Amino acid sequence: MSAIAFVWDNYGPMHVDRCQAVASGRAEPVIGIEFFSKSSVYDWKTESGAAFEKVTLFSGGGWKDTGAWAMAKGIVSVCRARDARHVFLCHYEQPGIFLAAILLRLLGRRVFAMGCSKFDDQPRKAWREALKSLFFLPYHGAISSGIRSADYMRFLGIPAGMVATEYNTLSIERIRRLSGKAVAPEGTAFAERHFTIIARLVPKKNLFMALDAYAHYRERTAQPRPLHICGSGPLEADLRTRIAELGLQELVILRGFIQTAEISSVLGDTLAMLLPSIEEQFGNVVIEAQAMGVPVILSDNCGARDRLIRGGVNGFIIEPDNPEGLAYFMALLDGDETLWRRFAEAAAARSVRGDVANFLGAVSALMN
Structure with a gap:
């Protein structure tokens, strides 16, 4: 044959x-x-x-x-x-x-x-x-x-x-199995979840804008959730410098490159995943996030938004030069558990498309 x-x-x-x-x-x-x-x-x-x-x-x-x-x-x-x-x-x-x-x-x-x-x-x-x-x-x-x-x-x-x-x-089955955690909105409690970025530390991922957005979010929130950045790349030293300039050392955690099993586990504890890329042909991390029922806030440049993200239903779509908008949606999901649970259920349901x-x-x- x-x-x-x-x-x-x-x-x-x-x-x-x-x-x-x-x-x-x-x-x-x-x-x-x-x-x-x-x-x-x-x-x-x-x-x-x-x-x-x-x-x-x-x-x-x-x-x-x-x-x-x-x-x-x-x-x-x-x-x-x-x-x-x-x-x-x-x-x-x-x-x-x-x-x-x-x-x-x-x-x-x-x-x-x-x-x-x-x-x-x-x-x-x-x-x-x-x-x-x-x-x-x-x-x-x-x-x-x-x-x-x-x-x-x-x-x-x-x-x-x-x-x-x-x-x-x-x-989707592999991601959920490797996570070892329940798909949101079940599993990790709402109050214990953090924000996550999974990306190479390169310019097109727009990570400095994400840090500026996080700084805006912190100003809006009495008890800001941590931001975990998973990935490696040439911008790591510059990102650490910017994190220090913004006074975010206790809140932004650079975890380095992690393998698939650990990514799945991190997503099991995530409130929302951020992907504000300037250039992004697709964004496979969106599939990983939705497999775990995690809403995604991403830029309209990301190809994954075409079939996977419905704005105001299972995530939010922003412009890649709009840190205030990203911060607004972060604060919105952070402060409204009912809204987040609805988004999480919709994200998990739409994961079959990936x-x-x-x-x-x-x-x-x-x-x-």
Whole structure:
């Protein structure tokens, strides 16, 4: 029987979730192909799953250290050896991926792109978008995330009927199991919950604005809840300096990078998660938060808001340059348990939209 192959640079928990879902929901064998044994972006532990076979092409290195031909040859060799007739590829912009997509199509395979970029992620230039559309020519279709991402895939040349959703998905069951805590509004008491940010400490996450918003929130509140920031990155020293300048050392806790199980546990104690990013293709942490029934306050730049967040129902949507607005919504949820419980119930109910069952559905829609 022919196989299905999924290609990512490195396999973290989210990639395993998706392959496991497809392997469990379809008859074909599933092959997971990763380029590198370690992620160049995240400090997660690379993972495998019992339901699919994972192949690592290179033990180390990164995009700049590995030639395009070596990448393409590695992908094609695995797909031919495992008789993968349907191949789903991420990182379309990499020359090695582009070359692999062309070769696989010439060999009679059906190739599909995976991604969550949106037109509004950054300023666009016509010549660059025209060039980018050439990279999509080998693909039969694509899996995207949400309304804006699907529109962007169509803009780049994928036929409307061959763009499926949802790409950004996680196992809701896994997150809840790892947490070991009840889904909100049950579990940790309302009064004992804190605010949480889960993000890399990089400029696009807009963390200095979040600190300013927290300072405004503290001024509004007699007993402010702590803010836990989970993540690592180059801005850590500058963030510590800003926290000290605002006098927030006793209230803002930098926890560093934590693995998935601990993230799930932290979310089990969270009142609301904050994601005020300037640029955010999607935001998988929104799925993790909703899995635990946690309302989310996020910027309108985040792709996750398209399908997962309903303003005033299970979260709030803000502008990324509006710390006063973020502070207002923080104080609102902090001071009204009835409102928070209603939001938490709505967040948990909508979490099914981020479950890996939707990725399986997208794969099946493109294959059928």
